[in-house]
Amino acid sequence: MKLSSKSSSIALSVTLLLSPLTVITPTINHQVLAQSNQxxxxxxxxxxxxxxxxxxxxxxxxxxxxxxxxxxxxxxxxxxxxxxxxxxxxxxxxxxxxxxxxxxxxxxxxxxxxxxxxxxxxxxxxxxxxxxxxxxxxxxxxxxNQTTSKPNNTPNLNIQQSGEGLFSLQSRPNQNITSVFVSVDNQQKARVSLVFQNGNSFNFEGRQTHRDAYSIRIQVDRSGMASATGFFTVELGAGNSINNLIGQGTLDGQNFLANFR
Missing domain, CATH: 2.40.128 (Lipocalin)
Structure with missing residues (x-):
């Protein structure tokens, strides 16, 4: 009887030690995969x-x-x-x-x-x-567009980023920015689109006046059919991302400010 009881105790201990391993391992793997799935x-x-x-x-x-x-x-x-x-x-x-x-x-x-x-x-x-x-x-x-490979020194740039920001236009309520789109073609023509929480947006067009490995500066000259002046400074991050975007100027004669990260 003592031998049988001891054997049962050993078997129970082995089961308790092994059981958590079979449950924990796939859970950890699933969490790691989910973090890199966007x-x-x-x-x-x-x-x-x-x-x-x-x-x-x-x-x-x-x-x-x-x-x-x-x-x-x-x-x-x-x-x-x-x-x-x-x-x-x-x-x-x-x-x-x-x-x-x-x-x-x-x-x-x-x-x-x-x-x-x-x-x-x-x-x-x-x-x-x-x-x-x-x-x-x-x-x-x-x-x-189905394009072929371009040389590494091409000036073309296309970035879309989701995040949080605020757009202020004189005499209008502030708008929460949920995503931005920045593009620059090989003629240095640039476009900045601010997409708001309510689904509306403002699009600014102009020219890239400065660019290095860390930032871009865009001089604004219009917004659709409306007149616009000012600039946007885009701080670049790793993997073609945006760390921060700041803009200021006038839109149809009214002052605007934008900040996004």
Whole structure:
């Protein structure tokens, strides 16, 4: 009897020692993978946005951010200087393809589905779909430019970043900035787009006047059809990211300030 009791005690101790190992190991691995799972996509290209009975607009570039919880934010930059934001849930189908089921557009209602195809370099190959935005039907399609490899000294720059910031325009309520888009082409033409929490945005255009490994300075000369003057200074971070963006000047005769990180 004593031998049997001792054997049972040893078996129980071995079980208690081994059991936590089989549970803890996969949990730790899952947490590590989740931390590095966010996807940021950005491409210039050509596309069309059709909504309601309005005139179709050309899409010049698109950004997509897919967070670790599969929440997705799509931003369409139109040739008439407007910005369209669409939010939803991303359902992955393959390593570089999935579908975004829309839930809202800022504070407005949105439904529908967008098919997303992208490449390993985080450029967008295809984005198309249809749905309803604020009770109006829409259709859109976009194809990113398929470019060949460029030399390392190319001046082209495209950055999209989500974060927090504030935009102040004289005589108007302050706006919370949720993401920014900065692009510079090989002619030094620059564009800064500020996307707000309510889904609206302001787009500024001008020229890059300074650039080094750590920062960019953009001189503003217009905002769509409105007059604008001033500058934006962009502090660059690792991996083509934005550490900080500061802007000040006038927009249609009113002073503005912007700060984002």
């Amino acid at each position: 996807v940021n996509l950005l491409s210039q290209g050509k596309g069309t946005w059709n909504m309601g009975r309005g005139k179709p607009a050309n899409i010049t570039s698109t950004s997509v951010t897919i967070q670790t919880d599969n929440k997705a934010q799509v931003t369409l930059f139109l040739s008439d200087n407007r910005t369209v934001r669409l939010d939803g849930n991303f359902n992955r189908q393959t390593a570089t393809q999935g579908r975004i089921n829309l839930t809202n557009s800022g504070m407005a209602d949105a439904t529908g589905s967008l098919l997303l195809e992208y490449q390993s370099d985080n450029s967008i190959r295809l984005l198309n779909g249809e749905g309803s935005l604020d009770s109006q039907k829409f259709r859109m399609t976009f194809r990113g």
